[in-house]
Amino acid sequence: MIKLNVNGQSREVDVDPATPILWVVRENLEMPGTKFGCGIAQCGACTVHLDGKPIRSCSTPVSAAEGKSITTIEGIASEDGTLHKVQQAWIEAQVPQCGYCQSGQIMSATALLLKNPQPTDAQIDAAMAGNVCRCGMYNRIRTAIKAAAGIELTTVQETVA
Amino acid sequence: MSKNNTATDKPGKTGKWTRRAFIGAGVVAGSALVVGVAVRQGNPIDRLSPLLAKGENERLLNAWVKVDADNIVTAVIPHVEMGQGVYTALAQMLADEMDADWNKVRILEAPADMQYVSDSIARDFLAPDLDVPAIFEPTVTGGILELAQAMGLQFTGGSYSVRATGQRAMRTAGAAAREMLVAAAASEWQVPAGEITTANSMILHAGSGKSEPFSKFALAAAEQSLPAKPTLKSPENYTIMGQPKARHDIPAKVDGSAVFGIDAQVPGMKYAAVRAAPVVGATIESMDASAAKTMPGVLQILNMGDFVAVVADGYWQAQQALNSIDAKYSKSEGDSLDQDALFARYATHLDEAGDDGGDMETETGDVAKGFASAAIKVEAEYKVPFLAHATMEPMNCTAWVRDGKCDVWSGHQAPVNARQAAADAAGLPFEDVTYHNAYLGGGFGRRSESDNITMATRIAKATGYPVKMIWSREEDTAQDHYRPSATSRFRGGLDKDGKAVSWDNIHTHLFDPKDAPTVPYYNIASHKIRKVDVPTQLRFGPWRSVDHSQHGFFIESFVDEMADAAGKDGYTFRRELLAGSPRHLKVLDTAAKMSGWGSALPEKHGRGIAFVPSFGSIVAQVAEVDMSGAKPKVKKVYVAADPGFVINPDGFTAQMESAIAYGLTAALYGEITLKDGKVQQSNFHDYPMLRINEMPEVEVALINGDHKHLGGGGEPGLPPIAPAVTNAIFAATGKRIRELPLSKHSFA
Numbered sequence: 011m012i013k014l015n016v017n018g019q020s021r022e023v024d025v026d027p028a029t030p031i032l033w034v035v036r037e038n039l040e041m042p043g044t045k046f047g048c049g050i051a052q053c054g055a056c057t058v059h060l061d062g063k064p065i066r067s068c069s070t071p072v073s074a075a076e077g078k079s080i081t082t083i084e085g086i087a088s089e090d091g092t093l094h095k096v097q098q099a100w101i102e103a104q105v106p107q108c109g110y111c112q113s114g115q116i117m118s119a120t121a122l123l124l125k126n127p128q129p130t131d132a133q134i135d136a137a138m139a140g141n142v143c144r145c146g147m148y149n150r151i152r153t154a155i156k157a158a159a160g161i162e163l164t165t166v167q168e169t170v171a
Numbered sequence: 172m173s174k175n176n177t178a179t180d181k182p183g184k185t186g187k188w189t190r191r192a193f194i195g196a197g198v199v200a201g202s203a204l205v206v207g208v209a210v211r212q213g214n215p216i217d218r219l220s221p222l223l224a225k226g227e228n229e230r231l232l233n234a235w236v237k238v239d240a241d242n243i244v245t246a247v248i249p250h251v252e253m254g255q256g257v258y259t260a261l262a263q264m265l266a267d268e269m270d271a272d273w274n275k276v277r278i279l280e281a282p283a284d285m286q287y288v289s290d291s292i293a294r295d296f297l298a299p300d301l302d303v304p305a306i307f308e309p310t311v312t313g314g315i316l317e318l319a320q321a322m323g324l325q326f327t328g329g330s331y332s333v334r335a336t337g338q339r340a341m342r343t344a345g346a347a348a349r350e351m352l353v354a355a356a357a358s359e360w361q362v363p364a365g366e367i368t369t370a371n372s373m374i375l376h377a378g379s380g381k382s383e384p385f386s387k388f389a390l391a392a393a394e395q396s397l398p399a400k401p402t403l404k405s406p407e408n409y410t411i412m413g414q415p416k417a418r419h420d421i422p423a424k425v426d427g428s429a430v431f432g433i434d435a436q437v438p439g440m441k442y443a444a445v446r447a448a449p450v451v452g453a454t455i456e457s458m459d460a461s462a463a464k465t466m467p468g469v470l471q472i473l474n475m476g477d478f479v480a481v482v483a484d485g486y487w488q489a490q491q492a493l494n495s496i497d498a499k500y501s502k503s504e505g506d507s508l509d510q511d512a513l514f515a516r517y518a519t520h521l522d523e524a525g526d527d528g529g530d531m532e533t534e535t536g537d538v539a540k541g542f543a544s545a546a547i548k549v550e551a552e553y554k555v556p557f558l559a560h561a562t563m564e565p566m567n568c569t570a571w572v573r574d575g576k577c578d579v580w581s582g583h584q585a586p587v588n589a590r591q592a593a594a595d596a597a598g599l600p601f602e603d604v605t606y607h608n609a610y611l612g613g614g615f616g617r618r619s620e621s622d623n624i625t626m627a628t629r630i631a632k633a634t635g636y637p638v639k640m641i642w643s644r645e646e647d648t649a650q651d652h653y654r655p656s657a658t659s660r661f662r663g664g665l666d667k668d669g670k671a672v673s674w675d676n677i678h679t680h681l682f683d684p685k686d687a688p689t690v691p692y693y694n695i696a697s698h699k700i701r702k703v704d705v706p707t708q709l710r711f712g713p714w715r716s717v718d719h720s721q722h723g724f725f726i727e728s729f730v731d732e733m734a735d736a737a738g739k740d741g742y743t744f745r746r747e748l749l750a751g752s753p754r755h756l757k758v759l760d761t762a763a764k765m766s767g768w769g770s771a772l773p774e775k776h777g778r779g780i781a782f783v784p785s786f787g788s789i790v791a792q793v794a795e796v797d798m799s800g801a802k803p804k805v806k807k808v809y810v811a812a813d814p815g816f817v818i819n820p821d822g823f824t825a826q827m828e829s830a831i832a833y834g835l836t837a838a839l840y841g842e843i844t845l846k847d848g849k850v851q852q853s854n855f856h857d858y859p860m861l862r863i864n865e866m867p868e869v870e871v872a873l874i875n876g877d878h879k880h881l882g883g884g885g886e887p888g889l890p891p892i893a894p895a896v897t898n899a900i901f902a903a904t905g906k907r908i909r910e911l912p913l914s915k916h917s918f919a
Binding site: 049093113144146148 | 488
């Protein structure tokens with residue numbers, strides 16, 4: 011049995027300690043919000059927090075999480091259901107298209123703002139470059155991160171002739 | 172594009188259409204009164220009602236809308252959501268015509284049911300009393316044909332949803348529902364229908380001061396006959412169409428609750444990892460699974476002939492065990508093929524076709540004469556590679572075959588095809604298969620294929636218990652249905668004033684859309700476009716914008732080469748070619764103006780322009796590229812787009828951004844290569860994706876050029892981006908790019 015703390019709750023799972031956190035969360039704990047994308051830490055779809063830091067759960071064995079706190083996309087809203095400011099900004103900027111990568115994007119963004127509440131564009135690039143979005147919503151991701159950080163935006167005008 | 176058309180009552184393409192459908196009937200199903208439009212004998216409403224109207228007192232007004240007791244209007248959307256915003260855009264079209272309260276509109280994806288593959292629904296709404304010859308009148312012909320293509324397969328792709336289903340069906344359904352509600356109120360209130368107005372899901376009569384919600388008359392509305400041609404709104408009366416409404420599917424996509432195909436949960440479910448023979452057409456001759464058998468959690472190891480499957484308690488266990496299996500494969504025709512050999516094969520076929528061979532696609536004027544007498548002659552050859560789709564959600568499917576029934580869960584662009592594929596694989600009739608569609612973690616054409624459905628159903632049939640099959644990223648990359656590699660050759664002639672007078676093109680392959688290689692919008696006196704069919708070894712599949720993805724690059728690169736030969740800049744040259752087409756010119760001019768075309772740029776920066784009408788929409792893009800580094804840096808893309816009328820401006824803009832990212836990824840990096848018949852790429856480290864630090868700024872201008880003829884949104888933003896970028900590289904460096912991707916070229 012491996013003892014875990016997931017989204018503030020104590021959980022025990024009976025799995026091979028080498029099993030990646032991704033599959034433990036998805037299959038054993040039945041929290042499918044964290045996604046499988048590549049299996050080799052190249053796309054970021056599986057990003058969760060381990061003690062507040064973003065990790066690629068597809069390539070991190072569950073043994074590495076013993077005695078530490080895992081936070082998944084299911085665990086970042088308040089207990090009363092109020093969405094995290096990053097989630098709210100994501101809706102406001104209409105970020106997701108297919109949505110599959112967005113759990114990972116949001117987990118990377120929340121970790122960034124936890125560490126650096128006022129990131130520059132270069133810092134956003136550095137923190138988010140590990141997360142692939144095939145729908146290419148990168149500009150909206152940047153907009154949403156800045157909005158969540160309270161950074162003044164220069165919006166791109168949209169015109170209808 | 173899709174193969175299995177399973178509609179059973181399709182009228183023939185010619186001849187008299189025997190109407191088997193009838194319209195308008197209310198039926199009581201269980202305790203809930205469900206009313207709708209019956210379109211076939213054997214009224215399907217009682218069969219559909221449990222699928223669509225599960226609650227008490229829900230009233231299905233017609234096949235695309237229901238109204239419940241709380242006055243909630245539910246739009247039934249016969250298309251799948253893969254991020255393109257179709258749920259919201261189509262609901263906007265229905266709700267606007269119905270005068271529904273947008274805040275009380277809900278969305279339901281139509282079940283994978285024959286009801287929604289029937290183009291007779293469309294015929295009934297559009298022209299119920301006409302048989303086929305009369306239907307083919309100019310006002311409705313195009314619409315019905317479009318709708319038949321999209322609805323006939325319940326297919327989501329080809330940028331069809333808004334321009335066909337939305338324009339022809341959702342709006343009509345909304346307007347019809349509204350007229351039926353008004354007629355019911357008029358009858359009850361004993362006032363002329365013309366005095367009744369509707370707004371925000373309310374029915375109002377100013378003279379008597381009466382007002383009631385839609386729900387009050389939903390039942391009585393069902394007794395009204397369906398209007399044959401309900402009156403549609405003019406754009407000045409739109410209140411919901413044309414508005415940037417927030418997408419309905421987004422909230423579930425920020426908290427992890429959105430259910431994708433890969434998230435299917437079935438009690439007792441096991442997991443399968445699979446590996447197909449690496450060369451198309453090969454089979455497994457033998458395999459050594461001795462290590463896999465002893466690995467924890469492994470339940471079954473299956474040699475399925477064309478692939479190996481390991482079934483285990485968990486996916487990771489299954490994949491680990493699969494990785495330990497050594498398989499030997501049969502010899503196949505493609506075993507010796509590599510990428511260079513394939514391009515050599517294309518060249519041989521093109522050489523053989525010469526100046527006059529191949530299959531003629533279009534021919535106007537005398538190209539030979541035009542070219543012979545041209546003052547300036549331009550010739551060029553372009554190449555593009557195979558491309559994988561690389562949807563973020565790897566291919567997967569969950570299936571359960573037992574007791575003569577089959578249930579299948581996945582995310583598919585053509586749910587009815589998926590259901591049919593499962594039926595075929597399970598050896599069961601279509602009626603005994605239930606297909607459960609989920610959100611698609613990216614489609615881009617990949618999820619119009621059913622190979623994953625077939626494989627999972629075969630595994631489930633072999634095991635007897637529910638199995639979730641997940642492809643590794645490596646499998647997803649190596650077993651795709653690819654955008655084909657292709658070669659295209661051009662010869663163009665210019666007169667002494669630098670005006671284009673002849674256009675001669677021959678290219679490999681032609682799939683879809685058939686107009687992709689053609690340039691009817693460019694005013695060139697003579698043109699001739701031909702193709703040669705060459706075996707491509709790998710499986711073809713539609714890839715976002717399909718043939719336009721390569722022909723956009725071919726055509727717009729060559730136009731730029733002609734412009735350069737004429738001593739003109741790309742914008743001016745295209746303006747001349749578009750003279751006489753004001754709608755096209757406006758799009759081109761808008762993009763150029765936005766970009767500050769002609770103004771000074773920093774050193775080693777360049778602007779490139781490209782113009783591609785596709786899927787009914789006209790798009791021009793100007794890319795600004797910085798060539799001061801070791802590789803091109805696309806800084807900004809200016810987009811002007813005219814899809815006729817933009818239903819959801821924010822959603823359409825998002826599609827332009829998305830198409831640019833998808834097309835730019837391919838232009839910069841996208842390349843699937845073959846060696847010994849096998850795909851060499853496996854994952855994102857060797858099939859790289861555009862990332863946030865490489866994403867250009869995107870500025871979009873939308874133009875409503877013709878509200879009666881809508882164009883698509885998902886694909887038209889893609890074809891111009893590659894040539895806009897390569898034309899910008901030429902402007903900055905003088906280096907002409909004739910082969911993609913850009914990562915093949917050195918810019919140091």
